[in-house]
Amino acid sequence: MSCWTVLGLTADADTRSIKRQYAALLKQTRPDEDAEGFQRLRDAYEQALNYKEWAQANEDDEAPDDSWDLTGLTVVEVDALQQATRSLQGTSLAQLQQRHALAVEQGCAHILEETLLQHCIENPQTSAPMVDWAVQTYHWFSAWQRLELDEESIEHLxxxxxxxxxxxxxxxxxxxxxxxxxxxxxxxxxxxxxxxxxxxxxxxxxxxxxxxxxxxxxxxxxxxxxxxxxxxxxxxxxxPKDEWKRLTARYEAPLFIAQQRQLAEEPPATAEHRAARLLLGSGPFSQRRALARRLREKDWEHCRHLSSALYANHPQVCAELPGGTAFFWRDWELKRGEWPTYVGVVLACLIGAFTHFIPLGLRVTGLINIVMTSTIVFGVIAAGINWLTHELAHTHWLLDDRLSARLWPGFAKDAAPFGVLRDLIPCALMVAGLTWFFGPIAGVVYAATLACVGLIRRRQVKPHTSWEKTNLPVKIGLSLLGVVALVLVLGVFKVAASQGTVNRNQGLQPWAERLCSRLPASSFDCGAPATREQWYPAEARP
Known part of the structure; x- marks a missing residue:
């Protein structure tokens, strides 16, 4: 970097411009804040002034460029010029030093420097010693290198x-x-x-x-x-500041992993513990999924930070996680786990309404209205109860785990199939409400639905990520099961709708509309008034 680059001027700037530019840059580079930058600016300023002083002193003595005109040169001068322009291929450092001394003595050192620069560019594999020598001798790659050097060539070198x-x-x-x-x-x-x-x-x-x-x-x-x-x-x-933070984090990676694994084994009292257990816990994949259903926004924030740290500094640990990535849980954050509650409410209201109100003689339209209204009401109640109990269970996480462990002594402390605060209490409240309104069958249906879904969720599944291709037969089976369930529901409606209706031989229709609508008026059976046997041929008499 030349002094003109440091000052931000061109080589043809006059002394006055140099001093003004130096004064302006001095306001930006203070010696107490940037000592090295100030020294570099000061050196460039003095070098520029010295160059201008030298140029002014030799301005009158300059002659037209006749460096290649050998007229009037002595034999020694001609030999020095030839030495300076001769190829440097196979030249040792000792020979280069001799040629430099002769070039300096005869005033053609700049020609030798340009020859050396071209040689180093053309022979990058073998010119390393010459470059180091030129750095010491000609001050290449610094603010003190010769200004007349080709800037593109020196940058390329x-x-x-x-x-x-x-x-x-x-x-x-x-x-x-x-x-x-x-x-x-x-x-x-x-x-x-x-x-x-x-x-x-x-x-x-x-x-x-x-x-x-x-x-x-x-x-x-x-x-x-x-x-x-x-x-x-x-x-x-x-x-550099940003790189230093990341380097120290990577340097402390073994200690970091040991600390996170220790947090994963401790009771999940804080968000840090829960994030470590989700990512680095030793439990099965289904247990991680069950833990994810209990997490809140603060827990997910710590999961994001921990996953980013693992992804950046611990690729081997990431390879051991489900799906081979630290972000295997990314879709779990967006999914809500309350859907079994609403499925249970719908089934309980539907079955409870049929079993409770059909024997009372309620018509289908009224039954449908009761089912829809009760589903909405109990759905809103279930959402409120779940929110309150889940917040309570999250706040008192360890208490919920201790109560669940006592209720389910055969399971691990945090691996009980159902939690007391988060599952059993809201389920008991909903069962009581449904039983009071529809009878015990609705309460049993609701509890059985939640129990079945909870047990199915605990099954051991192959770890996978959401972006992996799932099993096609499973998708087809679930679709067929949904179709069968829909057919069953429609069949129930059909049976219920047929209860209490009349057939073609019942009702108060005129006789002609019942039997004689397609017979001539002179027909024997249609000429006389209908008897009771004709009105009720197959039905029991009242």
């Missing part, structure tokens, strides 16, 4: 040198070879151009992102890089 030191580091991590990485890192410390502040910042950013993006992690590598780059938790940390 810088990219090549960066690739030279970063490729071995990446390849070593890809091979999960910690020894090779440390060896390549030690060799990168020999690059003198990395001592410049701008290049040191770039190297710190590269190393931090390389360690974060690699699947392979080694604490020894991280500790060695921290020692070499000056990374620490203090105020003068050279590692």
């Amino acid at each position: 810088l990219d090549q040198q960066r690739e030279r030191i970063t490729r071995p580091l990446r390849e070593a991590l890809d091979r999960e070879d910690s020894a090779a990485f440390l060896q390549a890192y030690a060799q990168s410390g020999q690059c003198l151009w990395l001592d410049a502040e701008v290049h040191r910042l770039w190297f710190n950013l590269f190393l931090s992102r390389l360690l974060l993006d690699s699947e392979h992690w080694s604490s020894a590598i991280f500790e060695q890089v921290c020692a070499g780059q000056g990374w620490h938790s203090g105020p003068a940390n050279r590692c």
Whole structure:
């Protein structure tokens, strides 16, 4: 980086513009806030002034460009010019130093520098020692390099040198070879151009992102890089702030996992415990699903944070989770688990209405109205009871688990088939209400429905995620079961509708509409008034 780049000026700026620009930048770069930036600005300012002073002193002595005009040159000068332009292929550092000394003596060092720059660009694999020599001699890649150097060429060479030191580091991590990485890192410390502040910042950013993006992690590598780059938790940390937080989290990953596994084994008293148990618990998949039905928004927030940490820093742990991902639960957060309550309410109201009101002689229309109204009323009551009891059970989670464990002593403390506060109390209240309105059959139907659904939910299923393809025969079977249930309900309605109705031989229709509607008026059977046997041929007489 040249002094003109630091100052934000072009090389043809005059002394007055340099001083004004320096004064403006000095307001933005204070020595007590950014000592290195201030020193870099000061050095660029002095270098620009020195260059302008030198240009002013030699302005009158400049002649037209005749660098390749050998007229008037001595043999020694011609030889020095030829040495400066000769190919550097196969040249050792000692020979390069001799050629440089001769070029400086004869005033053509800039020609040798341009020749060396072109050689390094064309031979990136073998020119590393020459580049290091040029960094010391010509101050390449710094604010003190010669201004007349081609800027594109020097940037291209810088990219090549960066690739030279970063490729071995990446390849070593890809091979999960910690020894090779440390060896390549030690060799990168020999690059003198990395001592410049701008290049040191770039190297710190590269190393931090390389360690974060690699699947392979080694604490020894991280500790060695921290020692070499000056990374620490203090105020003068050279590692980028955001990357440092993620690096420390990954460095502390074994301790983090141990802490989360310990939380998963402890009683789920807090949201952190419940999130750890959902993701890292040792229970079966159905037990995780049952736990998810009890979680609330705060619990899901901790699940999101824990899943993100596992996804970022613990790919091996994620591979052991259901579906091979830390977000296997993502659809559970959106699903509501109260649907068995409403199914039980509908069935209880339907069956209870038929068994209770049909013997009383109620007609079908009135029966349907009772079923619909009672379903809505009891559904709203069930929703309110569930909300109150579930909030109470979530607030007193451990109490609910202790009561459930005492009621179901054969099960684990948090694996009881039904909870006292969250299941049994709301079920008992709904059974009492349905029994009072419809009779005991409705209460039994409601309790049996919830019990069946609860037992089915506890079955051992193969862990899967929502985005995986489910079993097609299961879908077909459930669809057929729904169709059969619908047919049964319609059949019940048909039977109920036929109760108490008349057939074609009953009622008070005129005789002609009953028997003689298709016979001529002169027919013997239709000429005389109908007798009781004709009116009621097959029915019992009143």
